[in-house]
Amino acid sequence: MSSERSWPVRSTTDSEGRAGDFYCSPGCGGNCTWEAYQRCVIASEILARELGEGWTTEIHENIGWFWSVISPCGRLNVCPSYQYLAKSPKLLGYHVSLGVPGHTSSRWGRGKTAKIAITDVLNRTRAEVNELVVLMQGLR
Ligand SMILES: [Zn+2]
Numbered sequence: 001m002s003s004e005r006s007w008p009v010r011s012t013t014d015s016e017g018r019a020g021d022f023y024c025s026p027g028c029g030g031n032c033t034w035e036a037y038q039r040c041v042i043a044s045e046i047l048a049r050e051l052g053e054g055w056t057t058e059i060h061e062n063i064g065w066f067w068s069v070i071s072p073c074g075r076l077n078v079c080p081s082y083q084y085l086a087k088s089p090k091l092l093g094y095h096v097s098l099g100v101p102g103h104t105s106s107r108w109g110r111g112k113t114a115k116i117a118i119t120d121v122l123n124r125t126r127a128e129v130n131e132l133v134v135l136m137q138g139l140r
Helices: 034-051 114-136
Strands: 010-013 019-022 056-061 065-070 076-083 090-098 107-111
Touching: 019 034, 034 056, 034 065, 034 076, 034 114, 076 114, 090 114, 107 114
Parallel strands: none
Antiparallel strands: 010 019, 056 065, 065 076, 076 090, 090 107
8 A cells, every 4th residue: 555645744733732743634633643654654564574575564544543464365464453551552462354355354363473363363264164164064
């Protein structure tokens, strides 16, 4: 996904008295910062590179900036889990969904690393498939 946006970075003070560079779409209203956006761009690019060729990044805004990394086939979506108690977010681990590209999935895995989370969703899905095979056997 392109990191190009159609609205400018505003250097200002927000309604809560926070000074800085704000980068927030007109429809968001979350006073999202340029720093948070850049943090998402960098973190997503690092993970995409770590996971290998063909993985792509996705940055999205929803009262804050968020990111995920998408597998070359589009079926795995890896998202970080952060704890926001301190000024800078602390990475707790990752969530991975497995599903049809562009659709919400109910198959999830998680882990301390992205690779562990990917293995988790694949193992959970295999277990689900095996359970369905057993369920379908001997139907009358
Ligand atoms: Zn925003």
